[in-house]
Amino acid sequence: MAEMKDAHVVEIPVDEEHQQKLSSAMTIISAIQHHPLMEISESPGHLLLLKLWRREEDLFGRRIARKESRMDSIRREIFQLCCFFLIFHGFFMTILFTSSVNSEEHICKKWWIPSILSVSTSFVFVFLVQVNLCRYWKVWSQLQREKTDNRALTRCIQELRMKGASFDLSKEPQSGKRMKSSSVEIKWKPVTWCSQYLITICLVCFAGLVFPVSKFMLCSF
16 A cells, blocks of 8 residues: 555656646647747738848849949959059160160160050050959949848848737838938049049059150150
């Protein structure tokens, strides 16, 4: 009889532990059922909207990656053109110096020939650099719009996931076209242009210095 009582006393904590586990399991199930993602899965409209926005977010990511890759390619082209520009003028100045040392005095009268050659070649390089810079800043502005739209879409997706079925289906991501802030309006356009095309300005200044240097080298030695 004592053994039966002992056995009966041992079974009580097991039942309590089982009830605690069952209670915690029911709590978890209830929390899952009331979770926003569960509400979205049970609502066809919200689920479709989430899928569409996720697909659009993926497209934004691909377009952003392509534009960033294109910008890297344009930067490499600009760097190569600048290197060729400097290499050309390095060879040009070397040949000009050698000619001025080993030539007769009457060569000073033809100083304009190498100067025009230098200016013409420099103009070609400057033109190509400027075209690539215009392409670069055009892609940059498109990239900024893509990132702005992507951030707005991401915020809407996060809000949908948090609110669940209570999310307003008529809500749309805000467009990247917004009113300019006062800080942007104050910005002076010439300063912006100079900062964007500083490389072109430097190349033009360098080519302008080479023009009188050609006469100086041919006529001073």
